[in-house]
Amino acid sequence: MKVKKFIAPTMPEAMNQVKKELGETAIILDSREIKRSRFLGLFGKRNIEVLVAVDPQPARNRESVRSKKQTANHSTKPTNYAKSVQKTKPTIEKLPTHLSLSNEYPHPIESILQRLKENGINEDTRAHVLQNLLSAYYKKDEKVTDSELIDVTKAFFKQEMSPSIQGTTKQFKHLYVLGPTGVGKTTTIAKMAANEKMKHSKDIAFITLDTYRIAAIEQLKTYAKILDIPIEVAYNAEDLEAAKEKFKDKDLIYIDTAGRNYMKSEYIQQLKDMAKFTEEDKLMCVLSLTAKEDDMDMIYHQFSELPVDTVIFTKADETSTYGQIFNLWRKHRFAIQALTNGQDVPSDLLNVDDEVLSRLMVGEKLW
Ligand SMILES: Nc1nc2c(ncn2[C@@H]2O[C@H](COP(=O)(O)OP(=O)(O)O)[C@@H](O)[C@H]2O)c(=O)[nH]1
Ligand SMILES: [Mg+2]
Incomplete structure (x- = not known):
């Protein structure tokens, strides 16, 4: 598993760099607009920063889950850090499931994946959680704590399940x-x-x-x-x-x-x-x-x-x-x-x- 940041003036230019260096199978974990100051914070220039992962072992036998039913809405309130990670994430149906769950991620991420596995969460969902965790892990410059990663994981489940679990408000006898x-x-x-x-x-x-x-x-x-x-x-x-x-x-x-x-x-x-x-x-x-x-x-x-x-x-x-x-x-x-x-x-x-x-x-x- 290789994760890298690319910075370029525009998204197409960033994507060109990504393709050249990592090939077509690279996965975009995150992208955002950044300002780089040239001199004492003046004359800031806009750039696009793209966080990319490339998986050396693409997943095999991945179940394909593409529910046509409603997608979760985005109105839940996760913690601030989890929120910043979630902000750019599409819902589960739209995510690519290219990441393999092989043993090659940073230890805190591996330990959360193991925890989810032991709790019976299926492989496909774990691959989606992994994507959020990697994004959180590599996006932040300082060390991401275990509890922040747990928050990211919880935010994922909250966002997926809310508000569809609430059910009917119909009057019934x-x-x-x-x-x-x-x-x-x-x-x-x-x-x-x-x-x-x-x-x-x-x-x-x-x-x-x-x-x-x-x-x-x-x-x-x-x-x-x-x-x-x-x-x-x-x-x-x-x-x-x-x-x-x-x-x-x-x-x-x-x-x-x-x-x-x-x-x-x-x-x-x-x-x-x-x-x-x-x-x-x-x-x-x-x-x-x-x-x-x-x-x-x-x-x-x-x-x-x-x-x-x-x-x-x-x-x-x-x-x-x-x-x-x-x-x-x-x-x-x-x-x-x-x-x-x-x-x-x-x-x-x-x-x-x-x-x-x-x-x-x-x-x-x-x-
Ligand atoms: N441990 C546990 N036992 C339960 C629970 N709910 C019901 N039971 C037990 O399961 C058994 C069957 O329950 P019952 O209400 O008769 O099931 P029914 O046949 O579906 O009506 C009984 O011994 C209940 O006490 C629960 O949440 N936890
Ligand atoms: Mg009964």
């Missing part, structure tokens, strides 16, 4: 909680309902469609009793309509659904037939962080047949990696409602924003 067996749907409903009732004085009801197992009905009934929340059990579409009608004066109705093997699309169709989702409904897909990334990917893909509004990740306390959240988000661009990090109701529920997620991505401990 029914919150459908969907997901495979045992991911924590019922427990999460109890946590959310308790918070809404106690902190926001919401008038709440429960409906359960999970009539597949007796124990599942009893579980939600137990929470309903403890929280003093009315509950109805719906065995079919008519029961569901009747229950919604009964609770029509409530502020918010949580609807628990049966955990099934949603790798099979027939179960998605069953839900569709039973619920006939409308504008008053919000659909939350529950994914457990203890599942394999590929399985979460597949399950979300199946659920995206339905008008899913948001995702909640459960069992964050039972994993040591969080990069899969970013990997999946980058692929599907879903809104992220929250994380759950334990079995305790209602405390183990963590609201997330781009700040919290960026900290998780660099491996900071949040609980």
